[in-house]
Amino acid sequence: MRSLTPYILATLLSGFIAWTPLHASTPKQSFDKGYRQHLKGNHADAVKYYTKAIKRKPSYAQAYLMRAAAHHSMKEYERAMKDYTRVIESGDNYFKAVGHFNRGVVQYDIGKYSAAITDFTWALSYDHKMAAAYLHRGIAKGRAGDKKGQVQDFVYAARSGDSEVRGWLEKHAPHVLGRK
Secondary structure (H helix, E strand, C coil), rough: CCCCCHHHHHHHHHHHEEEHHHHHCHHHHHHHHHHHHCCCCHHHHHHHHHHHHHHHHHCCCCHHHHHHHHHHHHCHHHHHHHHHHHHHHCCCCCHHHHHHHHHHHHHHHHCHHHHHHHHHHHHHCCCCCCCHHHHHHHHCCCCCCCHHHHHHHHHHHHHHHHHHHHHHHHCCCCHHHHCC
16 A cells, blocks of 8 residues: 555645635735725835735836835835835836926925925926926925025916915915916
């Protein structure tokens, strides 16, 4: 009588191999888990899931974008900027615009107004209708002492669809919109 051990091992091994792909999380599943944690304000847990998604799919620009946002929320500015740079390097113009915009916000938050202005300008080079980039660039220009540039960017933001900026300008500086 032959030993059943090899057959039992083969059966167990084939069962494990068949089970693994069904239960291993995909990059999208890891991303979704991270996003749910992010929405709950559990940024550290979100980073873990986004990192897992990135390890399984290193070109996952959306995961880098959201991991950067989680780092930013935790005031981990260097990590956020590094991930936003990866988003910019993704090659897709949408992600380049969003990556530059968000990296500009981080630059602003740490007091690097000139670098923020540069990033917002790059964002606008990929999406010239991004009202938020005009607004934030205007705010950064104001902090850097360029009041004329600030107002000009506020006008661009208003013309690009930012109704709050338009309302503010109509109330406080109607002349810049061609009104008296």
